[in-house]
Amino acid sequence: xxxxxxxxxxxxxxxxxxxxxxxxxxxxxxxxxxxSPKMRIELVSSGLDLSENDKRKLDSLEIxxxxxxxxxxxxxxxxxxxxxxxxxxxxxxxxxETLKSEKSISSFPVTRNASYFDLxxxxxxxxxxxxxxxxxxxxxxxxxxxxxxxxxxxxFRPLTDISIGICGFxxxxxxxxxxxxxxxxxxxxxxxxxxxxxxxxxxxDEYKSIGELGDLLSSSEYxxxxxxxxxxxxxFYDGDVLSMCRRKxxxxxxxxxxxxxSESTVIRALNEGWIGHAVLDVFDKEPLPAESPLWSHPGVxxxxxxxxxxxxxxxxxxxxLDNYNRFLRGESLLNIxxxxxxx
Amino acid sequence: MIRxxxxxxxxxxxxxxxxxxxxxxxxxxxxxSSSVGASxxxxxxxxxxxxxxxxxxxxxxxxxxxxxxxxxxxxxRFEVFVRGKPTISEKEMEDLKSCExxxxxxxxxxxxxxxxxxxxxxxxxxxxxxxxxxxxxxxxxxxxxxxxxxxxGDFFCIxxxxxxxxxxxxKERHITEMKKLKEQSLWKRLPYRxxxxxxxGIVGFxxxxxxxxxxxxxxxxxxWALVKSFPKDGEQGPHxxxxxxxxxxxxxxxxxxxxxxxxxxxxSTDGFFDGDILSHCSPKxxxxxxxxxxxxxKDETxxxxxxRGWIGGAVLDVFSVEPLPxxxxxxxxxxxxxxxxIAGLCISGSKIAGDxxxxxxxxxxxETLPYTVDWDKGY
Numbered sequence: 001x002x003x004x005x006x007x008x009x010x011x012x013x014x015x016x017x018x019x020x021x022x023x024x025x026x027x028x029x030x031x032x033x034x035x036s037p038k039m040r041i042e043l044v045s046s047g048l049d050l051s052e053n054d055k056r057k058l059d060s061l062e063i064x065x066x067x068x069x070x071x072x073x074x075x076x077x078x079x080x081x082x083x084x085x086x087x088x089x090x091x092x093x094x095x096x097e098t099l100k101s102e103k104s105i106s107s108f109p110v111t112r113n114a115s116y117f118d119l120x121x122x123x124x125x126x127x128x129x130x131x132x133x134x135x136x137x138x139x140x141x142x143x144x145x146x147x148x149x150x151x152x153x154x155x156f157r158p159l160t161d162i163s164i165g166i167c168g169f170x171x172x173x174x175x176x177x178x179x180x181x182x183x184x185x186x187x188x189x190x191x192x193x194x195x196x197x198x199x200x201x202x203x204x205d206e207y208k209s210i211g212e213l214g215d216l217l218s219s220s221e222y223x224x225x226x227x228x229x230x231x232x233x234x235x236f237y238d239g240d241v242l243s244m245c246r247r248k249x250x251x252x253x254x255x256x257x258x259x260x261x262s263e264s265t266v267i268r269a270l271n272e273g274w275i276g277h278a279v280l281d282v283f284d285k286e287p288l289p290a291e292s293p294l295w296s297h298p299g300v301x302x303x304x305x306x307x308x309x310x311x312x313x314x315x316x317x318x319x320x321l322d323n324y325n326r327f328l329r330g331e332s333l334l335n336i337x338x339x340x341x342x343x
Numbered sequence: 344m345i346r347x348x349x350x351x352x353x354x355x356x357x358x359x360x361x362x363x364x365x366x367x368x369x370x371x372x373x374x375x376s377s378s379v380g381a382s383x384x385x386x387x388x389x390x391x392x393x394x395x396x397x398x399x400x401x402x403x404x405x406x407x408x409x410x411x412x413x414x415x416x417x418x419x420r421f422e423v424f425v426r427g428k429p430t431i432s433e434k435e436m437e438d439l440k441s442c443e444x445x446x447x448x449x450x451x452x453x454x455x456x457x458x459x460x461x462x463x464x465x466x467x468x469x470x471x472x473x474x475x476x477x478x479x480x481x482x483x484x485x486x487x488x489x490x491x492x493x494x495x496g497d498f499f500c501i502x503x504x505x506x507x508x509x510x511x512x513x514k515e516r517h518i519t520e521m522k523k524l525k526e527q528s529l530w531k532r533l534p535y536r537x538x539x540x541x542x543x544g545i546v547g548f549x550x551x552x553x554x555x556x557x558x559x560x561x562x563x564x565x566x567w568a569l570v571k572s573f574p575k576d577g578e579q580g581p582h583x584x585x586x587x588x589x590x591x592x593x594x595x596x597x598x599x600x601x602x603x604x605x606x607x608x609x610x611s612t613d614g615f616f617d618g619d620i621l622s623h624c625s626p627k628x629x630x631x632x633x634x635x636x637x638x639x640x641k642d643e644t645x646x647x648x649x650x651r652g653w654i655g656g657a658v659l660d661v662f663s664v665e666p667l668p669x670x671x672x673x674x675x676x677x678x679x680x681x682x683x684x685i686a687g688l689c690i691s692g693s694k695i696a697g698d699x700x701x702x703x704x705x706x707x708x709x710e711t712l713p714y715t716v717d718w719d720k721g722y
Contacts, residue, residue: 127512148666182561287530
């Protein structure tokens with residue numbers, strides 16, 4: 001869907017509004033200015049309280065770079081002059097719901113920073129795996145006690161001996177597969193539609209369709225879920241699904257969204273011995289409330305939604321900048337959010 | 344003659360031709376390109392006497408290797424199995440000395456003074472990648488043993504890379520710290536760097552170094568390699584951004600967020616990082632990693648470099664003395680990670696068997712063997 005209105009010919013290109021959490025917004029604006037000196041940038045104050053001045057600015061904007069949670073709360077999608085909105089965040093589920101419920105989706109494209117955090121997330125996943133397989137925590141413990149125990153650590157499992165099942169095979173999943181293959185890990189990918197031979201990636205050993213989820217679960221030492229938050233992924237792993245991990249006591253890693261599995265499912269799966277461990281970076285409620293039983297469960301590792309949150313300014317604005325140039329030239333934009341798909 | 348049950352069964356199955364043990368050993372030069380195997384070919388109808396001298400606590404590795412070989416190649420017969428620890432009996436000693444081919448743990452060879460005491464040996468294949476204890480026991484000008492020495496290569500490489508990146512990512516992404524935060528039920532986001540923003544300096548650019556470079560590139564790191572000579576045009580690897588010579592070590596150190604030493608232990612690498620050289624690390628507070636050998640840097644040098652703010656941390660898998668003595672200050676320094684020589688130690692009998700079988704076929708054809716140790720070089 002490429003329904004952007006043509007730009008009215010004007011003497012100068014439209015201003016770009018930057019509405020983002022404040023400290024990052026300044027960095028982003030400065031980076032954009034540095035890389036594209038002719039760009040006119042309107043820094044709109046962030047936060048949910050907009051001054052009258054801010055509102056006037058927003059009303060006049062044709063282009064807005066922003067983040068999903070602000071779209072909904074500020075009703076940015078209703079801005080009268082908006083011709084293009086770019087989300088500087090990959091996870092756009094909040095926007096999708098808003099845009100679907102309002103009929104304004106056809107009036108302008110919404111694009112997003114898809115590829116930016118992929119490699120960081122792959123780093124995180126491999127880091128978690130290596131930390132476990134090489135028992136780094138135990139090594140530190142031995143050092144604290146000044147114990148030299150070579151024999152215990154000699155018997156590590158090389159990554160060439162393990163398999164990873166990747167659920168959610170978009171750009172992040174593909175990056176994880178690539179990095180996993182670098183270490184010789186066997187890769188299973190869960191996909192909606194099995195690719196043709198020509199479409200298959202050399203970094204995937206076996207593609208599995210949703211119906212073959214059980215196969216994938218029972219074959220993987222590690223399961224990584226990068227499923228986006230959509231109605232079809234709600235409770236994806238709930239019920240008895242994870243019992244299929246029993247064979248290898250799979251380690252379950254969730255870096256997608258918290259809706260895919262409930263707390264009680266995780267705890268049950270651990271207590272029943274279905275999964276060997278759970279590494280959770282995302283939750284239904286974030287920050288994870290102090291009273292959540294996940295904090296004290298020894299089979300759980302908690303990371304505070306940091307698998308992919310590091311911003312390197314020049315790289316961070318790259319898609320936005322590319323799209324800005326395309327927009328001005330009337331070319332099709334990259335990474336358009338498909339509200340029907342949800343991402 | 345000690346025979347294991349396995350060998351007996353195999354002998355019975357395959358007609359039990361005994362190997363001609365009275366072969367006069369020709370004294371051969373150690374030029375790796377000489378066709379040592381050719382002398383074996385001349386003895387038609389006989390097969391070389393193969394033995395294994397190995398130990399691996401927790402599993403009888405020597406059996407594992409022999410089984411794995413024999414599964415695919417019943418023609419390669421292991422006649423001698425010696426556990427190597429705790430002792431080697433006189434009979435076992437005799438058997439070892441009768442071997443023409445030996446798969447061995449070089450440390451056990453050293454422990455029992457066998458390096459120059461294997462008169463029939465034509466080829467020794469070592470279980471490990473590091474053979475320095477062995478090679479450094481000879482005077483630099485020789486005389487060297489007359490047999491070929493090969494060592495393990497391939498599968499250690501990726502394991503060493505696992506170790507290196509395991510510790511780099513653990514540090515950069517605060518994996519250990521997040522465990523502590525969880526214990527306190529603390530949701531705290533720590534800022535981090537991605538590997539793609541960092542430079543890795545690799546000192547010692549053999550197969551392990553190249554593998555580490557390959558993996559570093561998968562993470563889009565910037566890679567510098569210290570080499571003995573610049574690669575010719577067209578021979579530059581795809582995974583290295585900058586090559587430097589030893590004389591440029593200061594520049595490499597200053598550019599690197601992480602430096603990994605995989606230098607072998609040879610006289611020219613003794614104290615390679617001692618003195619003030621690590622002061623060049625101060626711009627980036629480089630983290631110094633050593634997975635090669637402990638001779639390249641003294642414990643005191645590391646401590647001083649940390650305390651002076653030259654390096655930001657040290658991850659050490661190898662030391663001048665191993666096990667690391669109790670009184671070494673490295674144990675307790677807050678910025679030092681001590682690991683007990685475990686970067687690449689996962690042993691798989693079937694992998695060793697695979698390597699050995701490939702080498703064996705080359706050996707009997709008189710071809711060059713990969714990972715042949717150059718006595719002059721020491722590795």
